[in-house]
Amino acid sequence: MRYSGLKVITEGLFGNKGWRPAWRNPEPKAEYDAIIIGGGGHGLSTAYYLARNHGMRNIAVLEKGYLGGGNVGRNTTIVRANYFLPGNSEFYSHSLKLWEGLEAELNYNVMHSQRGLINLFHSDGQRDAFARRGNSMVNQGDDAILLDRDGVRELLPYLDFEQTRFPIYGGLLHPRGGTARHDAVAWGYARGADRRGVDLIQNCEVTGIDIENGRVTGVQTTRGAIRARKVGILVAGRSGQVAAMAGMRLPIESHVLQAFVTEGLKPVIDHVISFGMGHFYISQSDKGGLVFGGDIDFYASYASRGNLPMVEHVMEAGMTLMPMIGRAKVLRSWGGIMDMTPDGSPIIDKTDIDGLFIDCGWNYGGFKAVPASGWCMAHLMATGESHAVARRFRLNRFLTGHLLDEEGTGSQHNLH
Amino acid sequence: MRIPCPLCGPRDRREFYYYGADDYLRRPEEGAPPEAWDAYLHLRDNPAGVTRDLWHHEMGCSAWLVVTRNTVTHEVISVRLASEKEAAK
Amino acid sequence: MRLQGKGLIDRTKPLAFRFDGTQYTGFAGDTLASALLANGVRLVGRSFKYHRPRGILTAGSEEPNALVEVLEAGGQQTPNTRATVQELYEGLAARSQNRFPSLKRDLLAVNDLMSPFFGAGFYYKTFMWPRAFWETIYEPAIRRAAGLGKLSGKHDEALYEKAFAFCDVLVIGSGPAGLMAALTAARAGAEVILAEEDSRMGGRLLSDAGEIDGQEGLAWASGVLAELRGLPNVRLMTRTTVTGAYDGGTLSALERVSHHLADPAGRPRECFWRIVAGRAVLAAGALERPIAFEDNDRPGIMLASAVRSYVNRWGVAPGRKVTIFANNDTARQTADVLVAAGVQVAAVIDSRADAPTTGDYRLYRGATIVGTQGRHGLEWISVRDANGERRVETDCLAVSGGWNPTVHLTCHMNGRPVWNPEIAAFVPAENAVPGLIPCGAAAGVFSTAGCLADGQRAALAALDALGRKAPTLALPKAEDGTYAIHPLWAVEGARRAWLDFANDVTVKDVKLAAQENFSSVEHMKRYTTQGMAPDQGKNSNVGALAVLADATGRAIPETGTTTFRPPFVPTSIAAMGAGGRAAGFAPQRFTTSHAASVERGAPMIEAGLWYRPSYFPRPGETNWRESCDREVQFVRERVGVCDVSTLGKIDIQGADAGRFLDLVYTNTFSTLKPGRVRYGLMLREDGHVMDDGTTACLGENHYLMTTTTAAAGLVMRHLEFVHQALHPDWDVRFISVTEQWAQFAVAGPRSRDLLNSILDEKLKPEDWPFMACGPVRVGGVAGRLFRISFSGEHAYEVAVPARYGAALFRDLVARAETMGGGAYGMEALNVLRIEKGLITHAEIHGRTTAFDIGAEKMISAKKDCIGKAAAARPGMIGPDRDQLVGLRPLSPGKAIGAGAHLFKQGEAAKRENDQGYVTSVCWSPTLDSHLGLAFLRNGRARHGETIRLVDHMRKTDVLCEVCDPVFLDPTGGRARG
Known part of the structure; x- marks a missing residue:
């Protein structure tokens, strides 16, 4: 079934009885060519691109809960390509290009909105660091504009330019940065994968990974054993537990990141704004809620919920930067579990076990990576070779010292 | 979240700085192979359940603490000083 | 219309108010909703999606429809205010929202006619073509139509507060169960806080007639409240909503301190409470649900x-x-x-x-x-x-449609409520939040007698858990009827039947979600947006779940459960962020010379939490560069004074202090003699540079370490870790003395002359070679002197106890000025250090290794140190690394910018060709050239090469010569001389 405005109208005229399921509910088969563990954004996009780019059809996605129930459905929806280290730059640039064609690709409106992202800076030193970043972005072929204070004021007149604790010196504008409707990304990929024959199997928890003579042969699940010669692990938030089924210990510590949304308001914030000194970022959803967040709670956690100190810190940052949001009321807070790595960058790599691949460690930057992560993981699983834009996301880079530390905070997992 | 500091009593989480798993207590000897340093600095059991990790009472008595707690429920089970001889075990 | 003889309003106090510009009258004790109803106003708002006319559904904070903007003088306004909660005050002005041009005639009501095309998730299926229309046409239109109330766009200048409270027992809700719980706990001597969302205590007793203990329920409540009010161990809090349950017995609460006042008279609007309770009793009642x-x-x-x-x-x-x-x-x-x-x-x-x-x-x-x-x-x-x-x-x-227990707080720590078929509702799971004990209607007990008994049970359980003995009180007699319900969720029909009023989610939408296989409850909610509106599904979650269960042929418990996340009621950012406004966001640290610097007109800039002078302008100077150039020149030629107190200072003592320093620094300190200073490099355990600075040996087993301003806290924490966690048996102790000492750099060829003019004893050159340190007396005050230099000049740093800092700074600067010098600021400091190739955190930005800055030889081979093993990893060394170099533009007058990237001459400025980047730049008045420090791929082997520097941000493209990073006096003769 192809979605379109015309289809919406014809269905509407006939009582909307004709809409068919967005995806099937298949029973698991005994064997697949490839199994994807994890039905989140990355798992679904990997399955989609395995089918689309590599002609594979006999694929299953195994999801222990419901599709898109992980971090793809609990983030602040920011999409950007503003990394500066070689290795990250080309990957996120590739991802943004995929985002820009995603609606047409998936025939699903993920509401990718390139409203512009502004990273504020508050000292000469930070300006220089952002200039370096902006230059990296332009060198990569993406867009970046260094704004001075007046340039920021023109775009964001409601910031507190007079009294805020860390004066606004300027900002780095990334015009192609923006947001997307997070759930729709998962659903769009799920529907697209299903239409290409991928079996999306929900309520199916993997309980073991079968390995014979150093080669993966399948998985054990709550719905029985399933054989496969290729298995991909894409279970951010639970990467350690699933990898442990294959005897692996990962360079990951799990942390909770909280996010917040206010009641619906008429349009008031038209960009994505990031305030580094307060570790605060905000945008307004199309429904009108202010969607914002801050740093992780900083202690290892699998609780999907956080505590007040970070809640208050985030709100205080909002109040010093843009006190006009004071009367907006927070409607809901939630938490997601982040795979925090020792350099803040992800892993897309083979493992020591033949046929077993892993895509994890997205810290809290996984949402915008969904298209390229799937693209590159599918490439890796299909060809056995790292994709050119993901070749530095190696599992052993901590052992060898080939790090990708954008924040420069070092090997402490929670500082990225 | 509240952490009972052995020196100060129960205090709000905001007084403490979190470092990471208690693996950091077991620093390899000089000359240990790179894999040992990789395990020390990077690789983690990262349990969903009871764990032991390191906290610094930075806005209090400055003690480094080994906290036994549950990463799923956030229950704090016990706390001891990192400087105690038994802490690293 | 008003009913004679009814109500708890004060008819002697009429209050005038306005709604949508029309003047009405209510009474003290009214809410805006009750006053509007009394005036016959039924149409109060418009719905979110279809702009349907809406009135008042409830009498509490769960209201989904009657949301209004409350207006204030000066143009400030509070959107999405529940008319059912907002108390009336004289002059209250409110306005309906989400309508244009007026509430009665709202143009977007046309959406209602279009509803066949606007079903659940319709927007995922359309607005895709052409691509460029999304940001330009579709999205702006959707955004304008969506949203509810308006923010004013003005800074919220009102007062807000935050507070901590501690108690043994927090009782949430003051209906029969809550009052009984509070009374039981209070009489047992426990510290009790009774928090009530409403402006009056009593819960349903305020609305539903019935006898308790042979008197009107409300009279009984008044008696209990009078007793509680008289007890010193009880705190009664009205207008206080407990909003969240967190770890360790911490709960958050929002107190609406002055929402009900025409003039707050200095009181805050709201106070956000963090309440730490030994136990909490949840007596928050139940919410009635629609059909x-x-x-x-x-x-x-x-x-x-x-x-x-x-x-x-x-x-x-x-x-x-x-x-x-x-x-x-x-x-x-x-x-x-x-x-x-x-x-x-x-x-x-x-x-x-x-x-x-x-x-x-x-x-x-x-x-x-x-x-x-x-x-x-x-x-x-x-x-x-x-x-x-x-x-x-x-x-x-x-x-x-029956009652839903107020289970919300019990869900905040991931507890999932359980289905109770007898009352056709979810009740709290056992111990869902540790220490939170649900009782009364919140636990599914619906009779008054049952609530009284259950409140007492909960309090006794709380007291028992806290180890307190408590007398059991005689239970007052009250209505003890049964609650008979036969579930009916939705009446079959062809037209739309609303589940979620605020978000316009109907039975049809939920069925459509099921039809499209969004059949898990989470998918249904996200697809239809049910439960995401301002009431957070309080009025609709259970009904929608029941409709979904029916549509998918499942029972309610197997379909799923309902859950809620904090806050219980929408809570303003201003309240939770109280104190963060303006400078309140982070502490401000001031040096002892701050006032003197401000007096001299120096712009003060942030350096971490500190403030430091940028430069000291003099009459006739028109920009910072003129001042900076002058300051650099007098340091190079005469003498300058600069406050360096913000650098971290750590006093380290003990028999193992030398050994300890050997471990935390890459180089050796145990051989440092008293009276000498050494530069040290400190690595993180992951092998990257953490910090650098000097450490002075003040005496046997006594050292003074200095850190950079930015890393002072980090280094202190690190030292504590190395000592307590790795070597607790070593005899070493340390403490930060950053704020105890004021320290000033006195730099330039005439620095010794300047110091000699203020020191009690003149400096003998042979006693004070480069990198010497020792005690001195300044005007009778015991101080310390270090012969160190961050400018490359003959220089000292003099330290005195902080209380003398202000005086010493003024004195030093005044004397320097008579010598043709003066005070210099951060700009000049930066130029001086770049000319000398000295690094700061612009270079040691967390990704830099000792190898990168050419300091790999500082990692002593003779001993272990923190970071030594990790620094030896293959990726941390070698020709692929970017290494520190100096850059000089081929045309010295061409400005270069920090953050520019480097390319081989003739190669395109693209990522594949990237050779490095510039970290620091300055105009050097000494060398008459722009200078830069940069990290260049294999840079140490490339001195003399011409490199292309491209800065897209500042639109510059400059050729530079690669050189040694030390531009001036490479042998260090000036500092040593």
Whole structure:
């Protein structure tokens, strides 16, 4: 079934009885060519691109809960390509290009909105660091504009330019940065994968990974054993537990990141704004809620919920930067579990076990990576070779010292 | 979240700085192979359940603490000083 | 219209207020909602998506429809204010929202006609073509139509506060269960906080008649409250909503301190509380739920409990001819209240075939409502029973679909409530939040007697857990009826029946979600947006779950459960962020020379939490560069003074202090002799540079370490870790003395002359070679002197106890000025250090290794140090690394910018060709050239090469020569001389 405005109208005229399921509910088969563990954004996009780019059809996605129930459905929806280290730059640039064609690709409106992202800076030193970043972005072929204070004021007149604790010196504008409707990304990929024959199997928890003579042969699940010669692990938030089924210990510590949304308001914030000194970022959803967040709670956690100190810190940052949001009321807070790595960058790599691949460690930057992560993981699983834009996301880079530390905070997992 | 500091009593989480798993207590000897340093600095059991990790009472008595707690429920089970001889075990 | 003799309002205090510009009158004790109803106003708002006319549904904070903007003088306004919570005050001005041009004539009501095309998730299926229209046409239109109230766009200048509170027992809610719990705990001597969301204590006793202990329920409550008020161990908090349950017995609460006052008179608007409770008793009651039927959202259709509240508490008849529709005994109770108040009951529609007959009104048994009419307010309903369908004229329909216990707080720590089929509702799971004990209606106990007993049980359980003995109090006698409900969630019908009023989610939408296989409850909610509106599903979650269960052929418990996340009620960013406004966001640290620097006109800039002078302008200078150049010149030629107190200073003592320094620094300090200073490099354990600085040996086993300003806290924490966690048996102790000492750099060829003019004893050159240190006396004050240099000049740093800092700075600067020098700021400091190739955190930015800065030889081979092993990893060294170099533009006058990237001459400026980047730049008045420090791929081997520097941000493209990073005096003769 192809979605379109015309289809919406014809269905509407006939009582909307004709809409068919967005995806099937298949029973698991005994064997697949490839199994994807994890039905989140990355798992679904990997399955989609395995089918689309590599002609594979006999694929299953195994999801222990419901599709898109992980971090793809609990983030602040920011999409950007503003990394500066070689290795990250080309990957996120590739991802943004995929985002820009995603609606047409998936025939699903993920509401990718390139409203512009502004990273504020508050000292000469930070300006220089952002200039370096902006230059990296332009060198990569993406867009970046260094704004001075007046340039920021023109775009964001409601910031507190007079009294805020860390004066606004300027900002780095990334015009192609923006947001997307997070759930729709998962659903769009799920529907697209299903239409290409991928079996999306929900309520199916993997309980073991079968390995014979150093080669993966399948998985054990709550719905029985399933054989496969290729298995991909894409279970951010639970990467350690699933990898442990294959005897692996990962360079990951799990942390909770909280996010917040206010009641619906008429349009008031038209960009994505990031305030580094307060570790605060905000945008307004199309429904009108202010969607914002801050740093992780900083202690290892699998609780999907956080505590007040970070809640208050985030709100205080909002109040010093843009006190006009004071009367907006927070409607809901939630938490997601982040795979925090020792350099803040992800892993897309083979493992020591033949046929077993892993895509994890997205810290809290996984949402915008969904298209390229799937693209590159599918490439890796299909060809056995790292994709050119993901070749530095190696599992052993901590052992060898080939790090990708954008924040420069070092090997402490929670500082990225 | 509240952490009972052995020196100060129960205090709000905001007084403490979190470092990471208690693996950091077991620093390899000089000359240990790179894999040992990789395990020390990077690789983690990262349990969903009871764990032991390191906290610094930075806005209090400055003690480094080994906290036994549950990463799923956030229950704090016990706390001891990192400087105690038994802490690293 | 008002009812005579009813209500807890003060009829002697009339209050004038305005709604949408029209003037009305209410009374003290009214809410905006009760006052509007008393004035016959039923149309109060417009719905989110279809812009349907909406009225008042509830009498509490769960209100989904009656959301208004409350206006203040000066243009400030509070959007999405619940009219049902906002208390009336003289002059209150409110405005309806989400309508244009007016509430009655809202152009976007056309959406309602388009509803066949606007079903659940329709926007995922369209607006995709052409691509460019999304940001330019579709999205702006959607955004304008969506949203509810408006922010003013003005800074919120009101006062907000935050506070901590501690207690043994926090009781949440002051109905029969809460009062009984508080009384039990209070009499046992526990520290009790009783928090009530409403402006008055009493809960349902304020609205529902009934006897307790032989008196009116409210009279009994007043007696209990009087006793509690008199106890020193009890704190009563009204207008205080407990909003969240967190770890360790911490709960958050929002107190609306002055929302109800025309003039707050200096009081904050709100206070955000963090309450640490030994135990908490959840006595927050239950919320009545609606029933879905066709067009069940018209103004005039209300919850039955709200109708009783408006009659009994506020003395308002919400209609002239009231009808009632229920699936439980509430129908009878509500009818009795109305009849007793003299309001006509047009009909009672009870969906139960076996509904009991009482009272003097028309009863339809086994009946449902299948339609309603009335454009801006209810006019009639269609009732269907076994005898067919008939129309009943009515202007107010009271609906009850049963009650949902207020389980919300019990969900905040991931607890999932459990289904209780007897009351057809979810009740709290056992121990869902450790230490939070649900009781009364919040636990599914619905009779007054049951609530009293359960409140006492909860308090006793709390006291027992806290190890307190408590007497069991005699329970007062009260109504102990049963609660009979026969679930009815939605009446079948072809037209739309609303589940989620605020977000316009209907039964059809939920069924469509199921049809499209969004059949898990989470998918349904996200697809339809049910439960995401301002009421967070308080009115709709259970009903929608039931409809989904029905549509997918499952029972409710196997379909899923309902959950809630904090906060319980929407809470302002300003309250939770109280204190963060303006400078309050982070502490401000000031040096002892701050006032003197400000007096001299120096712009003060942030350096971490500190403030430092940027430069010291002199008359005639028109920009910072002129001042900076002058300051650099007098340091190079005469003498300058700079406050360096912000650098971290750590006093380290003990027999193992030398050994300790050897471990934390890459180089050796145990060989440092008293009276000498050494530069040290410190690595993180991961092998990257953490910090650098000098450490002075002040005496045997006594050192003073300096850190950079930025890393002072980090280094201190690191030292504590290395000592306590790795070597607790070493005899070493340290403490930060950053704030105890004021320290000033005195730099330049005439620095010794300047110091000699203020020191009690003149410096003998042979006693004070480069990198010497020792005690000195300044005007009789014991101080310290270090011969160190961050400028490359002959220089010293002199330190005195902080209380003498201000005086010493003024004195030093005044004397320097007589010598042709003066004070210099951060700009000059930066130029001086770049000319000398000295690094700061612009270079040691966390990704830099000792190898990168050419300091790999500083990692002593003779000993272990923190970071040594990791620094030896293959990726941390070698020709692939970017290494520190100097850059000079081939044309010295061409400016270069930090953050520019480097390319080989003739190669395109793209990522594949990237050779490195610039970290620091300056104009050097000494060398008459722009200079840069940069990291260049394999840079140390490339001195002399011409490199292309491209800065897209500042639009520069400059050729530079690669050189040694030390531009000036490479042998260091000036500093040593």
